[in-house]
Amino acid sequence: MHTTLNFLFFLNSDDIMSIELIGLEEIPLVSQGDDVCELIKEALNKQNITLQHGDIILIAETLISKAEGNVIKLGDIIPSEDSIIIAQKSKKDSKLVEAIIQESREVVAVGPDFIITETKHGFVCANSGIDESNVDEGLATPMPENSDKSASIIREFLEEEYGEELAVIITDTQGRAFRNGAVGVAIGCSGIIPLWRRAGETDLYGRELQTTEVATGDELAAAASLLMGQANEGIPVVLIRGFENFDQLRDTTSGISPLLRPKEYDVFRK
Incomplete structure (x- = not known):
């Protein structure tokens, strides 16, 4: 039985949007030198999951660091x-x-x-x-030495195995200024732009958006964190399926850097 979450969004009587989160429960505790690519593939096979176009694999950074000996x-x-x-x-x-x-x-x-x-x-x-x-x-x-590179290696392996366009996001849990509690955030990615710049689009009333940016990578990481948990859940890898903006945000060259605010714009350190 899969650990899954399903979210349904009703736009009108004929149009239903949905997104599915599936936890990979067959990932063992890893040690230095373990092949994360093969571990994910084996876990997918054990749960009878075949990756599809637009699937996004989210991986806890601790798993990456341990496998890489960091x-x-x-x-x-x-x-x-x-x-x-x-x-x-x-x-x-x-x-x-x-x-x-x-x-x-x-x-x-x-x-x-x-x-x-x-x-x-x-x-x-x-x-x-x-x-x-x-x-x-x-x-x-510590955090992986290069989470973007790790994400890229895993994405390319899985795309070769399944013949589909995919994305991989490396996640961490972090606190936020002025709010209690930790949430999942993206610290590395491959196959998807983590920051969705929506300036130029219009809102429900036809007004043009001027500066709106959506931290899509963090939103996906936070969603995956619902299954990953913070204690002994034992689910370091989550599959998100049905993210309808995947093709719009598809990019194999972008890493996590678009999410990082330049220091000159960081008012909290001035």
């Missing part, structure tokens, strides 16, 4: 003086703080139990995106 052994870290000072302020372990700093370009803010940084990839988030959950004791997983 794991931090916290016990091997020697904290710097700066890390010790920040650890006292944030009430975090100084070894973890040193790992956070090493994965960052800039420490943006420090508070009780949080350190906001700009990661090496350009993401502004808590703790440089380092995750201590779903890994063995004493280990932590």
